[in-house]
Amino acid sequence: MELLHQIFIGPFIEMAGAPDLLVQVVWEGFVSGILYALIALGFVLIFKASGIFNFAQGIMVVFGALSLVGLHELGVPAWLAVILCIGIMFVLAVTVERVVLRPLVNQPEIILFMATIGLNTFLIGFGETVFGGEPKTMITAELGLPTGVTDVQMLGGMVSFQHIDIAAAVIAALMVATLAIFFNKSKIGRALRAVADDHQAAMSVGITLQQIWVIVWFAAGIVALVTGIMWGARSDVSFALEIVALKALPVLILGGFTSIPGAIIGGLIIGISEKLAEFYWGPMVGGSIESWVPFFVALIFLWFRPQGLFGEKIIERI
């Protein structure tokens, strides 16, 4: 009884008792949720256009951030480093298409999935060989990102908002809006959607798969770079982030593999629920439960709605 009370009632009393703290925790969750959503977004871009489950998206985030810091350490000015990093992401997209995707076209999807795990491993080794294995600090100030903190008096307490977090939210919103316009209004965007529906049909009407793949991988690379900057500004830049980046995967389960709104809402649900769980329930079992809570949230959700938040029910034909 005592235990049940502690699990099911205690945390809520705690929440009601200190609403300012609750707001703070939810805000923290909201911001990490945005970052998860951004990783998931890059993933969705690739999956939508090529049906490839890109396991390396998380690594691309780290790789982008690491390149940026690494270039700056070599004395390259921040603005130039950003442009060069965009270039690196383009080269990466072209290379991946040439070396990995083109030879594997029409292979079963599990083979392509395994190939992206290989890419994941390769990029870890490559990044560490070039930039070294030790954690680095993001060049937040040099990029002109805000660093201060605003404390807001509310609900009988104080809630602090890091400016970088607010910036992250705004930039994420802008990026999603840009992508939505790109997909729905531009010619390339329509071509992308055609490829997503049926590779062979797309090829038969003259859309070249190769170009489309380069474009989506490049787009995903830019999303990864932006995510990496935002993330790096909140913690160190190192390959340890890779494990954290894997938490974008439950976001995908929640939101569906092909839905951009799904990725965003899924990201927010995962981010907020993991922080709430960590803060209010974590101490009971020794903490650090945010490493697995997102996966369980996604699994429980999946049990009731296997097609995800925005996915359509699949009718199997035979």
Place this chain on the structure above:
Amino acid sequence: MFYREVGDLKTTYRSDQQVLTITQERYAIFALLAFMYAVVPFIADDFWLNTVIIPALIFSLAALGLNILVGYAGLISLGTGGFMGVGAYACYKLTTIFPDVNIVFHILASGFFAAAVGVLFGLPSLRIKGFYLAVATLASQFFLEWAFGRIAWLYNYNDSGAIDAVNRSLGGFALTEPYGDTKFQYLVTLTIVVFLTLIAINILRGRFGRSWMAIRDMDIAAELIGIRLLPSKLLAFAISSYYCGVAGAMLVFLSLGSAEVESFDILNASFPVLFMVIIGGLGSIIGSFLGAGFIVVLPIIISTVPRFFEIDINSATVEHFRFMIVGALIIFFLIVEPAGLARLWQITREKLRLWPFPN
């Protein structure tokens, strides 16, 4: 020339259903086993046994376990490390709770704990498949990693937070690392691996193996010929996890001596074993061995080759290079031969059977 199959005919279904139908190959396998038992302990020094042969055998078992799940039943899992860890920690607790029971028994029994956990985390496979399931298996991986690190009871409240060395013997001789003799550890490892491999071969060529492959190839058709999906999938999870669990226990007690969470995390255990399965060949028993051997030997080659050319290379760089090379090789193999080393061996075998005629 190499194969002489003329007159090697089968007149009963019993003989036609043997594992190795070609008589010559049967002799070759017996010869290989004899070599492994009688010759290797005398020609291999402790360095080779410790860093290559024993780990390769143990990881072969883990790869075989994962291959049952991924290659035969078609269920993608990224949680191998977690299941290996369950075996290791279960074995550690068993040696603590029942100190008088033989360690080999503990090792084999610890697999059952891994099997139970595997079944539990295999339950979502009822509702989801493919990539969704792969993500679901990460839930088990991260939960188990957390449990190994946070539940102090599992590591006997050690200050180190790790499984420490346990001194156990078999037949009067010290067995466990670091107390036992390496050659003795090798022979015990080899025996367990051979025994469990035989069992796996038998299961896979019987009705369970066929059911798994049927589910892998077309689950709807499998269901309509009367294969029940959930029990079959859960059995695949159970047996696969059993193998991984035993491998985890062996890794700690016959090879590493002590272990902590990192030994079973996603980068050190789950991915390497998955790579062994891919490089070796999905759905191939011999491939599990070839892949494990390859991945275990690779870092040694990477660190030895520069030394041979008298280039100084530190261990961190070796590690970075290993990641790069393994990653590149995975992609290379998938492009050149998605069916892995096992397929290359199969092609060679077919050529040898026809040699000297071209095919």
Place this chain on the structure above:
Amino acid sequence: MNVMVTDPVQQGADDGRISDEVILKVDNISLSFGGVKAIQNVSFDVKRGEVRAIIGPNGAGKTSMLNCINGFYHPQQGTITYKGTARKQMKPHIAATQGIARTFQNVALFRGMSTLDNIMSGRTLKMKANLFWQMLRTGPAENEEIEHRKFVEKIIDFLEIQDIRRTPVGRLPYGLQKRVELGRALTMEPTLLLLDEPMAGMNLEEKRDMSRFIIDANEQLGTTVALIEHDMGVVMDLSDRVLVLDHGQMIADGTPDEVQANQAVIDAYLGVAHE
């Protein structure tokens, strides 16, 4: 199993194969996916021993009907009575254990497995040896495997596919794949065999072989057959009774001759505009 070449002309007549027992009765079945009505209020029955054809233009709901019968789709309305037990919905596993076997429009073989393993997998339900014996592969497990292998070899002889026994089915030409699939279904020793376009995409010779196998399965093994087929020549020769579907509705049911003369059927096939 001695294979006789049977003159297809005999098939129309009742030669004592067909009993009066109704083995399957489908009552007032309706099935829809969202707004799409795949089947609307269709009723028909299958008698033990007969060859029952279901025909109709593309999208008429024929395959959906088979899917309902072996439990892959669940109709929203109606009952399926099989061997005297009435059910709202069939379940795939019950269908399989009760002796309903099936082949598919787009071959649904286990591509990574050999012909032999594919056909052996049809015996799964009849194999009983537990995991312990399977692990050791002696005693019951091995004896059982050999027993079933003997049966499977009979089917392989029956279908004349001895030479592709060890070939992975993914490498076989389409016509042979269809044959292996029939083999897998027959190995289940089904009471009721559902064939979904067994002759689609075959040349004349292959069709003739396939017809022969279906007739032999029906006459010699006593299997009741329900088949979907677009080749009208085959349908009219093989079947005892024909059910005609169009747009999910039943438009005719009767002997081949009756159906052929039915104006609604002619309209459906020639494409008269629906009101």
